[in-house]
Amino acid sequence: MSLFDKFERLRERNEYAKTFGRSPIGMPFEEMLSPTRARVGNREIILIGTNNYLGLTFDHSVLRAMTDAVERYGSGTTGSRQANGTYTAHTDLEDQLKAHFGAASAIVFTTGYQTNLGTISTLAGQGDHLLIDSDSHACIYDACRLSDAATHRFKHNDPENLQRRLQRLPDTGARLVVVEGMYSMFGDVAPLAEFVDVAHANGAMIFVDEAHSVGCYGPMGRGIAEEQGVLEQVDFLSGTFSKSFASVGGFCISKHAEFESVRLASRAYLFTASGTPANIAAAGAALTEMRLRPELRQQLWDRSRQLHAGLAKLGFDLVAPAGPVIAVRRPDEVTAIREWNHLFADNVYVNLAVPPATPGGTSLLRLSVSAAHSSEEIDAVLAAFERLL
Amino acid sequence: MNVDSTVFQSIRTILSGYVDGAHEIAPHTRIIADLEIDSVNVFDLIMEIEDANDVSISMETISTIHTVGELTDVVESLIRAK
Numbered sequence: 001m002s003l004f005d006k007f008e009r010l011r012e013r014n015e016y017a018k019t020f021g022r023s024p025i026g027m028p029f030e031e032m033l034s035p036t037r038a039r040v041g042n043r044e045i046i047l048i049g050t051n052n053y054l055g056l057t058f059d060h061s062v063l064r065a066m067t068d069a070v071e072r073y074g075s076g077t078t079g080s081r082q083a084n085g086t087y088t089a090h091t092d093l094e095d096q097l098k099a100h101f102g103a104a105s106a107i108v109f110t111t112g113y114q115t116n117l118g119t120i121s122t123l124a125g126q127g128d129h130l131l132i133d134s135d136s137h138a139c140i141y142d143a144c145r146l147s148d149a150a151t152h153r154f155k156h157n158d159p160e161n162l163q164r165r166l167q168r169l170p171d172t173g174a175r176l177v178v179v180e181g182m183y184s185m186f187g188d189v190a191p192l193a194e195f196v197d198v199a200h201a202n203g204a205m206i207f208v209d210e211a212h213s214v215g216c217y218g219p220m221g222r223g224i225a226e227e228q229g230v231l232e233q234v235d236f237l238s239g240t241f242s243k244s245f246a247s248v249g250g251f252c253i254s255k256h257a258e259f260e261s262v263r264l265a266s267r268a269y270l271f272t273a274s275g276t277p278a279n280i281a282a283a284g285a286a287l288t289e290m291r292l293r294p295e296l297r298q299q300l301w302d303r304s305r306q307l308h309a310g311l312a313k314l315g316f317d318l319v320a321p322a323g324p325v326i327a328v329r330r331p332d333e334v335t336a337i338r339e340w341n342h343l344f345a346d347n348v349y350v351n352l353a354v355p356p357a358t359p360g361g362t363s364l365l366r367l368s369v370s371a372a373h374s375s376e377e378i379d380a381v382l383a384a385f386e387r388l389l
Numbered sequence: 390m391n392v393d394s395t396v397f398q399s400i401r402t403i404l405s406g407y408v409d410g411a412h413e414i415a416p417h418t419r420i421i422a423d424l425e426i427d428s429v430n431v432f433d434l435i436m437e438i439e440d441a442n443d444v445s446i447s448m449e450t451i452s453t454i455h456t457v458g459e460l461t462d463v464v465e466s467l468i469r470a471k
């Protein structure tokens with residue numbers, strides 16, 4: 001009996017995936033040529049699976065903010081937020097987020113994963129009730145495991161099912177409903193306005209993870225809550241700097257000023273080093289770009305509609321309407337792995353998404369569109385998909 | 390637990406919709422190991438049982454349940470607590 005025995009099935013699956021050619025898992029890019037191109041060996045690959053929705057990873061003002069921050073503050077913070085790891089870079093970014101979302105409180109964490117872990121598990125404690133969508137991201141599930149509250153799952157994107165579950169709970173304890181804005185695997189969007197009504201009508205607060213939707217949805221790019229007109233109603237909104245913000249880190253904002261107390265109690269905030277000055281400055285610069293350049297969102301949506309229409313015309317089974325994420329459903333895992341390899345050999349990189357990372361045991365080729373994609377690049381991706389047929 | 394209880398009978402009826410007829414469903418039957426129910430289906434199964442009995446079983450409780458008898462006991466105690 002070894003500690004490593006339990007990994008045998010995962011290892012076998014990983015080895016099996018490699019028999020189809022290149023392993024899709026953790027494949028290294030040798031050089032990034034632009035937000036949408038990478039070099040692997042002597043080949044130039046079109047990237048259409050990078051969550052780089054606004055294409056800001058090579059934006060001049062973002063890169064400039066990073067180098068300025070390195071010169072002013074150095075390479076790392078060497079401490080946590082409550083000790084020596086809070087610089088004005090962090091507090092400025094929190095002020096910027098508060099202003100952008102019209103929030104009473106904003107807390108910046110080191111990653112998006114830690115944001116959800118550190119807020120959800122701290123807000124809901126002993127005797128409280130967490131109600132989460134069944135398709136929630138791994139970090140929401142992990143937050144529930146870390147919390148002392150009782151966790152109940154409700155049917156994906158089903159406010160009526162949530163309503164029934166809320167009504168069955170005992171009267172004791174506080175209630176927190178957790179949903180996402182846009183779901184990262186299928187690209188489907190939550191009926192958030194209905195969820196807000198159901199939560200509030202049943203004495204619960206609502207937390208929305210907008211990791212994939214901030215920057216992409218809403219008149220000012222503030223996400224699904226803004227798009228559906230309920231930004232002022234949601235109690236907590238979290239996001240990540242690792243997608244539209246072209247950096248690393250995460251944040252949670254709230255209309256409740258009392259949210260500030262989470263800083264005093266959240267272990268994922270207290271016991272880990274703060275984001276590097278460069279990452280924090282990049283996120284701030286990206287937020288400014290997001291605000292001042294709505295045309296980035298327009299480009300993202302134009303390219304998304306082009307890709308979605310093209311794939312539909314080729315007869316591919318698309319899980320959701322056009323959006324930043326376009327998920328192509330495949331009949332089984334083997335087909336998905338084989339096609340991932342064909343696409344890669346054809347110089348196109350997409351995400352391979354297979355169980356258990358996907359809901360309902362589905363196998364997907366997952367594409368994420370960027371404002372930086374040219375119309376020609378989308379055509380090249382469509383041509384590669386056509387060659388799969 | 391009592392095999393004649395209406396809760397056990399209703400759980401047995403719901404479970405039979407998730408397995409092929411060859412499986413015996415008794416209090417000692419293990420839900421995942423013996424009935425070979427896919428973990429993807431366990432969620433739907435639990436939801437159906439919750440709806441039929443108008444109770445909500447937390448994920449923390451679900452992870453402690455292995456047999457049909459244990460599931461029946463949990464549902465019965467939730468009904469009593471209402």
Ligand SMILES: Cc1ncc(COP(=O)(O)O)c(C=O)c1O
Nearest residue numbers: 111112113137184211240242249
């Ligand atoms: C829905 C959702 N929430 C949170 C995260 C975590 O974000 P980060 O990559 O910043 O840890 C991700 C991304 O991985 C995500 O998809």
